Amino acid sequence: MADFGGGDLDAFRGEVRAWVEANFPASLKGRPNPMMREERSKPTEDQEAWRKAVGAKGWGTPTWPAEYGGGGLSAAEGRVIQQEFGRAGAYNPIGGMGVMMFGPTLLEYGTEDQKKEHIPAICRGDIQWCQGFSEPGAGSDLAALQTRAEDKGDHYLINGQKIWTSGAQYADWCFCLVRTDTSKKHEGISFVLFTMHQPGVEVRPIKLIAGNSPFCETFLTNARAEKKDLVGPLNGGWTIAKRLLQHERSGLSGAGGGGGFGGAKPLPKLAKDYVGTDEAGRLADLDLRTRVIMNEIDGRAFQQTAVRAMMEAKGNSGPSAATSIMKNAGTRWMQDKAELTLEIMGHQGLGWEGDAFNADELTAVRSWLGGKATTIYGGSQEVQNNIISKRILGLPDHTQNN
Numbered sequence: 001m002a003d004f005g006g007g008d009l010d011a012f013r014g015e016v017r018a019w020v021e022a023n024f025p026a027s028l029k030g031r032p033n034p035m036m037r038e039e040r041s042k043p044t045e046d047q048e049a050w051r052k053a054v055g056a057k058g059w060g061t062p063t064w065p066a067e068y069g070g071g072g073l074s075a076a077e078g079r080v081i082q083q084e085f086g087r088a089g090a091y092n093p094i095g096g097m098g099v100m101m102f103g104p105t106l107l108e109y110g111t112e113d114q115k116k117e118h119i120p121a122i123c124r125g126d127i128q129w130c131q132g133f134s135e136p137g138a139g140s141d142l143a144a145l146q147t148r149a150e151d152k153g154d155h156y157l158i159n160g161q162k163i164w165t166s167g168a169q170y171a172d173w174c175f176c177l178v179r180t181d182t183s184k185k186h187e188g189i190s191f192v193l194f195t196m197h198q199p200g201v202e203v204r205p206i207k208l209i210a211g212n213s214p215f216c217e218t219f220l221t222n223a224r225a226e227k228k229d230l231v232g233p234l235n236g237g238w239t240i241a242k243r244l245l246q247h248e249r250s251g252l253s254g255a256g257g258g259g260g261f262g263g264a265k266p267l268p269k270l271a272k273d274y275v276g277t278d279e280a281g282r283l284a285d286l287d288l289r290t291r292v293i294m295n296e297i298d299g300r301a302f303q304q305t306a307v308r309a310m311m312e313a314k315g316n317s318g319p320s321a322a323t324s325i326m327k328n329a330g331t332r333w334m335q336d337k338a339e340l341t342l343e344i345m346g347h348q349g350l351g352w353e354g355d356a357f358n359a360d361e362l363t364a365v366r367s368w369l370g371g372k373a374t375t376i377y378g379g380s381q382e383v384q385n386n387i388i389s390k391r392i393l394g395l396p397d398h399t400q401n402n
């Protein structure tokens with residue numbers, strides 16, 4: 001690829017636009033990334049062709065190092081790709097936990113061999129990852145986890161249970177926190193990788209109120225992790241986990257840029273379609289008009305702040321505790337938007353099945369229900385508020401006085 005340094009983004013934009021026009025299948029225009037859906041089906045030929053094309057360019061992970069399969073581009077060039085995908089109604093087909101959480105963490109903490117083994121497959125979208133962190137007795141207090149990894153010489157045997165393992169039923173590999181020292185809490189945890197396609201790994205999807213199964217229980221019985229797949233030092237997993245959670249919160253807030261481009265109809269257009277307009281072409285309901293405008297303002301302000309946070313994070317070698325602010329703000333904004341969407345649709349936004357409701361209406365109610373979890377997973381609002389108070393505002397830790 002040509003060097004587009006020196007601010008010559010116009011030439012680069014032209015190249016991206018021409019490439020997207022030549023490679024993006026028209027059948028996928030305006031459709032979300034199927035790999036980001038909670039319920040997945042076998043990809044179509046067009047979906048596979050688009051994934052392979054973007055993966056081969058490294059444009060699904062545009063700012064990751066080219067030597068590992070990324071685009072090797074600047075943040076500004078990465079934004080151009082995102083903008084041109086959006087212009088064409090195209091989604092980024094390279095996503096999931098490998099891009100949002102594990103990949104950036106491995107680039108920072110992994111060995112050269114680990115990066116060469118795992119990062120290129122993530123950049124191509126060939127491998128899907130899941131996260132083995134939470135346990136039935138270790139949710140908010142994650143460091144209380146009890147899943148054990150026993151040293152067997154050239155490998156570890158893992159026994160225990162994980163819960164809320166998002167996408168485990170589709171995953172090829174898992175990045176997992178395990179206990180390797182029972183005498184210490186935080187300092188007795190290690191970060192290991194293992195394949196999900198082995199005996200001793202049992203996945204049970206958990207069906208939620210929204211009618212889908214994005215989360216799973218995962219049971220590990222003598223599951224095997226190779227010694228080469230220990231990331232970081234033995235008993236040093238807690239430090240890596242904290243960094244990974246910063247990446248996760250950045251992605252959940254929408255600041256990670258890993259989601260699909262294109263997507264749902266904008267609220268103003270949706271409201272005009274369902275509620276109607278006045279003689280001036282404005283949304284007829286003045287109160288609803290005001291609340292839609294405020295949500296649009298909140299969304300644009302958040303997105304601009306997210307871009308600034310990403311730029312600062314890149315200069316500081318990764319995300320900071322500020323991701324907790326972005327996670328809280330982003331998830332609240334998206335929940336408010338879901339509430340407004342249902343209000344706009346009226347009784348049509350409460351349908352569950354049947355020919356009386358179109359696909360957008362059925363998706364809206366499920367998204368509204370599923371979105372309730374966003375202020376819980378990745379660290380609840382309360383957990384984020386504690387992080388903000390201690391690490392950003394410098395407030396005293398009240399638990400130290402008890």
